[in-house]
Amino acid sequence: MDQSTPTPLGDLVRRAQRGDERAQHDLIVGYQHRVAGFVFAITGRSDAVEDLAQSVFIKMIRALDRLQAPEQFESWLFRLARNTCIDYLRRQKLRRIFLPLAAEYENVPEPPGAVDAEELDALRHALDQLRPQDRALLALVQEGRSHAEIAAILGTSIAAVKARLHRAREQLRQHYQPNHEN
Amino acid sequence: MRVNSFANITNQTMKTEDSSWRRLYEHAASQVAPGFADRVLRAARARATPLFLREFAFCAATAALCLVAVALYHTTSSGDENARNLAGWNEIASQSDDLEQTL
Numbered sequence: 385m386d387q388s389t390p391t392p393l394g395d396l397v398r399r400a401q402r403g404d405e406r407a408q409h410d411l412i413v414g415y416q417h418r419v420a421g422f423v424f425a426i427t428g429r430s431d432a433v434e435d436l437a438q439s440v441f442i443k444m445i446r447a448l449d450r451l452q453a454p455e456q457f458e459s460w461l462f463r464l465a466r467n468t469c470i471d472y473l474r475r476q477k478l479r480r481i482f483l484p485l486a487a488e489y490e491n492v493p494e495p496p497g498a499v500d501a502e503e504l505d506a507l508r509h510a511l512d513q514l515r516p517q518d519r520a521l522l523a524l525v526q527e528g529r530s531h532a533e534i535a536a537i538l539g540t541s542i543a544a545v546k547a548r549l550h551r552a553r554e555q556l557r558q559h560y561q562p563n564h565e566n
Numbered sequence: 567m568r569v570n571s572f573a574n575i576t577n578q579t580m581k582t583e584d585s586s587w588r589r590l591y592e593h594a595a596s597q598v599a600p601g602f603a604d605r606v607l608r609a610a611r612a613r614a615t616p617l618f619l620r621e622f623a624f625c626a627a628t629a630a631l632c633l634v635a636v637a638l639y640h641t642t643s644s645g646d647e648n649a650r651n652l653a654g655w656n657e658i659a660s661q662s663d664d665l666e667q668t669l
Contacts, residue, residue: 409604422594507590
């Protein structure tokens, strides 16, 4: 995107950067469902969605003045969301190691009816078989991020993104198809 | 023919996958309760200022506790030492009195 061309989103971000609470509110409302979906795709936990989305937006508000290019807000926001989710999963992993008994209570299955659609369960199951980084990669693609943007978010090359994406899609398809056919 | 049927299957799978992704996003969106943005802004405001204040208050309280502990220790230990010194001086004084009487 041309950073010099002002866009409605760029203006909104600039207003939010100046501390305009209405603009901050509008940014949250505009992205809350997308961030929630992104968080759910990576963590697979309905009960963590709202808390994690809230953490993402609080970080966003607190770090917004450090965003150099307001036009790149979306990439920046999803990098924030990705890092928040990966940190959360790391913490969960550590908790399972150091508090093995707590894991019994934390890994309570989703309540019946929370995720009722068969095809959604198949996707969740398939995503669960992937590494969190690969889930984040697929979720970024679903978010409409370009390969170049994903490469910038992950701090890697476009070629590496393409290769990882190809592998992740293959893995997802392997795990997704049999479940769905069943 | 075989390629076509493979393509059909693949396309079908991709369509199903796309609709699953859509459902996944819809499900996640339904987890966000109304008033989310207001709650986030409130939480951000609550955390922004007091974080510094809380840290400062915690440091100040720790420093105050340390000072009180040092002062208490100093008072107790210097009181004990004074009492010991006084007892020593009393002993020396009584010994010198005894010596004077003897002479």
